Amino acid sequence: MAEPQIFTGKNVEEAIAEGLRVLGLNLAEAEIEIISRGSRGIFGLGSEPAQVRIKPRRMNAAPPLETTVIPAPPPAEEAKPDNLVHQPAAKLDASPVSQSIDTSVAAFLPDEAEEEEKGEPAEATELPTAEEEEQLAQLASELLGNVVRLMGFEARVVAEWHEPDADNDQRYLLLNLHGKDLAPLIGRRGETLNNLQYLVRLMVNQRLHRWKNIVVDVEGYRRRRMEHLAQLALRSAQQVAQTGRALALEPMPASERRIIHLTLRDHPDVITESSGEGERRKVQILPRKQA
Known part of the structure; x- marks a missing residue:
């Protein structure tokens, strides 16, 4: 008697269909064991295929009284x-x-x-x-x-x-x-x-x-953070204008550096530029050179 073989698919139905095709059997001629129904993962990440074990049914075995029904996967949870x-x-x-x-x-x-x-x-x-x-x-x-x-x-x-x-x-x-x-x-x-x-x-x-x-x-975190950064930019610009010395702010992500640049873009006494690489990239506030 042939040894059972394992087949996979995106779902149980697909795995069974692939196994029957490869073995040249129909549903009544096969013994099917569901190993795993698989998993869709999170938005397609970490998904696992369904697995079934299939072997030919013994010819002298009595046919089943009822057709085996492969239950469908549970329906997706409705949106709340x-x-x-x-x-x-x-x-x-x-x-x-x-x-x-x-x-x-x-x-x-x-x-x-x-x-x-x-x-x-x-x-x-x-x-x-x-x-x-x-x-x-x-x-x-x-x-x-x-x-x-x-x-x-x-x-x-x-x-x-x-x-x-x-x-x-x-x-x-x-x-x-x-x-x-x-x-x-x-x-x-x-x-x-x-x-x-x-x-x-x-x-x-x-x-x-x-x-x-x-x-x-x-x-509303972003709005509060934006207001804080704008105030920080103006205070720092005032300090640079009074002392005439450049000032480097702490490293920030690009979205926060952008707020500093925009806040001081038209400032009469200072200019801004970014320096550093990766996570250490930061904004420098420099005195504007007078013509």
């Missing part, structure tokens, strides 16, 4: 109203959360250009219709809600479209997370939040095959 995501019983610690998302996303982060940092206008894109904006907001909110839920947090996603402002040259979709104990999603100087934003942009762009300006925030 208002994008409310539920937190598992075990709460994740802040440090593993930040470290996990920083490590996973950092490898995909693009190089930062000085032109983007200083606020050069972005290339114009076709404006979406109101219906397209609504669909994009729904898709992005669902993806962000799923990511946050899988990280172990309970949060509500509020999606709003905003006109261009000091930190965005184009109309953008703001996804603001509201809930309790969400500080770990911000991380040190907003690093975890920036990586979470990049991840959501990446997933949306993979679905739509075009770039969309999506901003992820937690309880």
